[in-house]
Amino acid sequence: MKKIAYLLLIFLSLNSYAATQRVEVMGMVCAFCAQGIEKSLQTIKDVNDVYVNLDNYFVIIESKNTVGIPDEMIKNIIVDAGYDVKKIETINASVKEIRAKYEKK
Secondary structure (H helix, E strand, O other): OOHHHHHHHHHHOOOOOOOOOEEEOOOOOOHHHHHHHHHHHOOOOEEEEEEOOOOEEEEEEOOOOOOOOOOOHHHHHHHHHHOEEEEEEEOOHHHHHHHHHHOOO
């Protein structure tokens, strides 16, 4: 019985994390580009945090839920802003962790 309780606790804790998505964006060339994308994505009600890395052409989006933001919604916002989306994937890191990793350099 204890094993089941531990497994249930582990399962519930794993599913309580917010979804984090990494978006490869082509066409970002300046800080103004990055700021525009960040502000546009932050208007989505389920977005918790956004990090734009201009040097490596990616955006990290952390949602408030475990499902994430629909890929099509992300793509539409970025394309409407004038950029191309190369790839969208779910990752196992928070915006805070990614920001710390890249801003440390």
